[in-house]
Amino acid sequence: MTSLPQPLPGAKKLGLVIDLDTCVGCHACAVNCKEWNTGGHYAPLYDRAPYGAEPDGIWFNRIHSYETDGGGCGGHTVNFPRSCLHCEEPQCVTVCPTGASYKRAEDGIVLVNTDICIGCKLCSWACPYGAREFDDDVGVMKKCTLCIDRIYNTELPEAEREPACVATCPSRARHFGDLGDPESAVSKLVAERGGVDLMPELGYRPTNKYLPPRRAQIPTKPVEAPRATGNGLGSALLTLVDKVLSR
Amino acid sequence: MTPASSVLLLTTLTGFGYGLLAWLGIFAAAEALPDSPWFAPVGVAIALVVASAGLIASTLHLGRPERAWRAFSQWRSSWLSREGVVSVLTYPPAIAFALLWWFLGPDAAATRAIGLLAAVMGLATVFCTAMIYASLKPIRQWHNPHTAPDYLIFALFSGAVLLAAVLGASSGPAWAVSAIAVAAGFVAGGAKLAYWHHIDAQTPLATLASATGLAAFGKVTPLDQPHFTENYILREMGYQIARKHAGKLRRIVLAVAFAIPIILSLLAGFRIAPEILAPLAVIVTGIGLFVERWLFFAEATHVSALYYGRAA
Numbered sequence: 001m002t003s004l005p006q007p008l009p010g011a012k013k014l015g016l017v018i019d020l021d022t023c024v025g026c027h028a029c030a031v032n033c034k035e036w037n038t039g040g041h042y043a044p045l046y047d048r049a050p051y052g053a054e055p056d057g058i059w060f061n062r063i064h065s066y067e068t069d070g071g072g073c074g075g076h077t078v079n080f081p082r083s084c085l086h087c088e089e090p091q092c093v094t095v096c097p098t099g100a101s102y103k104r105a106e107d108g109i110v111l112v113n114t115d116i117c118i119g120c121k122l123c124s125w126a127c128p129y130g131a132r133e134f135d136d137d138v139g140v141m142k143k144c145t146l147c148i149d150r151i152y153n154t155e156l157p158e159a160e161r162e163p164a165c166v167a168t169c170p171s172r173a174r175h176f177g178d179l180g181d182p183e184s185a186v187s188k189l190v191a192e193r194g195g196v197d198l199m200p201e202l203g204y205r206p207t208n209k210y211l212p213p214r215r216a217q218i219p220t221k222p223v224e225a226p227r228a229t230g231n232g233l234g235s236a237l238l239t240l241v242d243k244v245l246s247r
Numbered sequence: 248m249t250p251a252s253s254v255l256l257l258t259t260l261t262g263f264g265y266g267l268l269a270w271l272g273i274f275a276a277a278e279a280l281p282d283s284p285w286f287a288p289v290g291v292a293i294a295l296v297v298a299s300a301g302l303i304a305s306t307l308h309l310g311r312p313e314r315a316w317r318a319f320s321q322w323r324s325s326w327l328s329r330e331g332v333v334s335v336l337t338y339p340p341a342i343a344f345a346l347l348w349w350f351l352g353p354d355a356a357a358t359r360a361i362g363l364l365a366a367v368m369g370l371a372t373v374f375c376t377a378m379i380y381a382s383l384k385p386i387r388q389w390h391n392p393h394t395a396p397d398y399l400i401f402a403l404f405s406g407a408v409l410l411a412a413v414l415g416a417s418s419g420p421a422w423a424v425s426a427i428a429v430a431a432g433f434v435a436g437g438a439k440l441a442y443w444h445h446i447d448a449q450t451p452l453a454t455l456a457s458a459t460g461l462a463a464f465g466k467v468t469p470l471d472q473p474h475f476t477e478n479y480i481l482r483e484m485g486y487q488i489a490r491k492h493a494g495k496l497r498r499i500v501l502a503v504a505f506a507i508p509i510i511l512s513l514l515a516g517f518r519i520a521p522e523i524l525a526p527l528a529v530i531v532t533g534i535g536l537f538v539e540r541w542l543f544f545a546e547a548t549h550v551s552a553l554y555y556g557r558a559a
Contacts, residue, residue: 002321002323002324002325003321003323003324004324020460020461025471030473054476055474055476056476056477056478057478058479059474059478062473062474062478062554063473064459064469064471064472064473064554064555065469065470065471066455066459066461066467066468066469066470067467067468067469067470068461068464068465068466068467068468069465069466069468070464070465075464075465076461076464077470078459078461078464078467080459082473082554091382091383091384093324094324094325095324095325095326095327095379095382095383096321096324096325097317097318097319097320097321097325097327097328097331098314098317098318098320098321098328099317099320099321100317116314116317117310117311117314118309118310118311118312118314118315118317118318119309119310119311120308120309120310120318120327121308121310121483122325122327122379124479124480124483124484125248125383125385125386125483125484125549126383126384126385127385127551128384128385128453128549128550128551129551129554130480130484130549130551130552130554133478133479133480134310134479134483135310136310138310139309139310139311140310140311141310196460197460198457198458198459198460199453199457199458199550200457201452201453201457202384202385202452202453202550203384204384210459210460212460212461212463212464213461213464
């Protein structure tokens, strides 16, 4: 059923909170995502010519990097992981003609039933975030599952029941939790750090939030002005002595 | 958006087929068609064969064409599903119209009523097709008030050109149909110019700053790409057409899809070699509208391309 589910009272809204301040752009989340998911729910995620000149494959996580000019107060280099945001108004679901694309009422995860997907690709056209990737080996659409086969997997120790990208992040820039519960750790983090939606103007109401880079907290020392010195040999000597002693 | 030839064929051919069906129904209701018992059945057969060819072509771009039947299920939310349902529901009234024409005659009230119903259903299918594009929020060149009326106008224009050729081949050219084809050509050309004017004046739906949530940090520019080769997203949605090529193609569309067919229809209407010029007008219109549809895709930009520093 591709009509959106009625929100259940107290239902979870599982999602990710990504900290653009601490992301170091190492691509570990993308690699571990690929590693888990190529053997997971939508296995396999194809790879073509992985060591060739034109490698091609399905990745549910793509790590961009951007520069900001800071609006006149110092720029930032921002590493930016991009994946499915498990939107509350996902047009990728409502455009699906077969019911293959669906949003779960109980936790808000957006999934594809690859057994009934006809591979029309319309869902990927409807997603403003470029989150869906098509598998032309088997002719169906695939996407981030929020590691549904990890987070509910009772075979795994409880501490490991989180998405692969979150589990592997070496700088703890990725957080997983219930964004529908204002008391959850992720919701508090979003409130505290002023987490934002991507492209809110399109009205998809993404569940995942991004924490903007922190403004510099430590004031940098102003550059020392060169001391006024006289002219002539004496002052040149003094400058030299000053340089040597300053080392 | 990367133009997919199967989808271009779908929309161009269904435009001709359902446009012809619409005019057959409308002219039958007005008792303005030749009353040969063959006329409506042959006309409906041509309309359905052309439209069906388009519908079959559309399944070629599916990853799993053998599952296409599943697309009839989600008509409550999906315009693609509605297109499938309405296209199938168009066959019964269209076939009934042809049968009633043959058995009850062109003047029977039932024939005229069912003909009109077939016309409405055909145009409803075209409307559903248009809404697939018009409903996609990430693509500003499609998600606007021009898309749906334009598809209907182009279907009626190409249908009129086709009807003029069918009439020319059977009972001789009809001045009224050629006049409608000419008028529809002017309306369609004007609609296309208005559409181009509209998309050229649009502001982008989003910026890289809003797409990354970094609007408070000043101007955002891409530094490193996530990958060095094209992926699915870029192949499908990162298509970029050079402005000078688009300008040239727009002039080609105006000439081939609208201006030349208008001139050919006008000459055919004045009975200047109608048996050659009317079918020629169909072929020229078909080529022109195929290019028009190609450009409709090629000029469309998708906001997801912003992440890669491309225009949207």
